[in-house]
Amino acid sequence: MSLLDPKVCSAILCNYSKLKEDAAGRFNNDLYYLMEAFDEISEIALKDFPMYERIVTYKIDGLQNINIAENLQMEFGIKHTPEYISCLWRNKIPKLIASAAED
DSSP: OOSSSHHHHHHHHHHHHHHHHTTTOTTTSSHHHOOOOOHHHHHHHHOHHHHHHHHHHHHTTTOHHHHHHHHHHHHSOOOOOHHHHHIIIIIHHHHHHHHHHHH
């Protein structure tokens, strides 16, 4: 498993809450260190993309794409379809994270 792979990053994002919960406080577990590294790299990757950061936060919090679209329009004044948000979540954001891991 490598954070250089966008598919791995996507899988981590989609299961983030459960993985984070499973890793919490388990310092002798590889998952703990994977999640620590993922958090650090994600922060670096998304720091210049506040809208993407919000999408990640909303998705991890369990919001549906339609609700995320409404929130983004209120916060950023940008209108996106739920399908576009899904594409960002499954493709663009994981690629940004993987690229940051490579750097």
